[in-house]
Amino acid sequence: MAQLRRAPEIITIAKNLGLQGDDPVAAIMQHCRTRVESWLRAFKGPINLQRLHQVVADRLSIHHVVVSTDQELDDLITEYTRRGELIFRTLRDEFATGTQAITFKLTHPGLGARRHLAVIDGRRERAARVFFGKRHEDSHLLSLSPAQLSFVFRRTHATRANAEEALMDKIAGELAFYPPLFQPDLHQLQRRYGRPCFQLVDDLRDSVCPEASYIATAIAAVEQNETPALLVTARGSAKRGDSGTPPASWALRATSVKASAPAGRVGLMVPWNYRISPDSLIYRIFHDRFAARHDHADERLGTWASSDGSRLADLPVHVEVKKNDDHVLAMITLE
Numbered sequence: 001m002a003q004l005r006r007a008p009e010i011i012t013i014a015k016n017l018g019l020q021g022d023d024p025v026a027a028i029m030q031h032c033r034t035r036v037e038s039w040l041r042a043f044k045g046p047i048n049l050q051r052l053h054q055v056v057a058d059r060l061s062i063h064h065v066v067v068s069t070d071q072e073l074d075d076l077i078t079e080y081t082r083r084g085e086l087i088f089r090t091l092r093d094e095f096a097t098g099t100q101a102i103t104f105k106l107t108h109p110g111l112g113a114r115r116h117l118a119v120i121d122g123r124r125e126r127a128a129r130v131f132f133g134k135r136h137e138d139s140h141l142l143s144l145s146p147a148q149l150s151f152v153f154r155r156t157h158a159t160r161a162n163a164e165e166a167l168m169d170k171i172a173g174e175l176a177f178y179p180p181l182f183q184p185d186l187h188q189l190q191r192r193y194g195r196p197c198f199q200l201v202d203d204l205r206d207s208v209c210p211e212a213s214y215i216a217t218a219i220a221a222v223e224q225n226e227t228p229a230l231l232v233t234a235r236g237s238a239k240r241g242d243s244g245t246p247p248a249s250w251a252l253r254a255t256s257v258k259a260s261a262p263a264g265r266v267g268l269m270v271p272w273n274y275r276i277s278p279d280s281l282i283y284r285i286f287h288d289r290f291a292a293r294h295d296h297a298d299e300r301l302g303t304w305a306s307s308d309g310s311r312l313a314d315l316p317v318h319v320e321v322k323k324n325d326d327h328v329l330a331m332i333t334l335e
């Protein structure tokens with residue numbers, strides 16, 4: 001976050017929007033929130049997450065096109081090149097070289113048609129990113145000044161190398177699971193279980209955000225939770241800087257950790273890349289080929305130790321795990 005605040009491209013976005021203050025990230029996020037809130041206030045009728053996304057797309061005059069197969073991509077290129085949108089001719093090469101989505105300002109929009117077209121590559125392994133990818137492209141338009149909107153052409157790469165893309169992901173995260181709409185549903189559904197769990201993630205996808213991927217929904221359910229909760233992805237990994245073959249520090253580690261705000265307040269935390277305790281169910285299910293793919297246990301976090309001997313706060317926790325091919329997803333809540 002501190003790095004983002006100082007990134008020149010972020011400071012430029014804030015300046016172009018006429019935003020002041022010493023935290024351009026917070027200012028841009030607030031600017032986007034204010035726009036979305038005003039659109040919601042003007043919207044008549046019942047609102048939910050899906051309708052919010054439609055309202056945002058309407059207001060931004062953006063049309064999302066997801067290509068799911070090579071044939072769909074070819075057809076799209078043929079169609080838009082025929083309409084005089086020559087920029088489409090390079091689309092196949094763009095997608096082949098790391099671009100995941102492109103937003104264009106159409107030079108020849110039809111009468112009443114939307115002015116921007118976001119083409120999102122949803123082929124093969126990119127399918128899981130489509131829901132979030134739409135919000136990411138919306139975020140670009142949402143954070144552009146009117147002057148910049150006149151020449152929109154943006155690529156979003158699969159690897160988020162620069163600060164602007166990282167900021168767009170932050171804005172997209174809020175848009176995708178817009179807290180004023182998502183949180184009430186989350187709390188309502190969670191009452192059945194008393195704590196966040198994987199069944200809750202399924203329930204949310206069934207009734208609140210069917211387009212969202214499993215992992216994106218699980219992250220939102222944890223990050224927006226009112227109870228202390230962590231979502232840990234554990235996979236084989238080495239310490240940063242260990243380039244041995246094989247690396248001496250290779251171990252099952254927490255390669256991604258998402259937390260709710262209350263987790264931090266009670267000291268429930270697992271540092272990034274921390275070694276998973278051999279005493280934890282996470283470790284056992286990862287190493288046991290014959291273990292059930294879904295399990296849970298009550299444990300104490302005090303058994304987690306790093307190589308320098310330090311240990312995690314010894315909290316009693318409930319650990320629910322789901323095993324995937326090369327990683328384990330763990331929901332950790334207070335017991």
Ligand SMILES: [Zn+2]
Pocket residue numbers: 136140154155156157165168
């Ligand atoms: Zn982007």
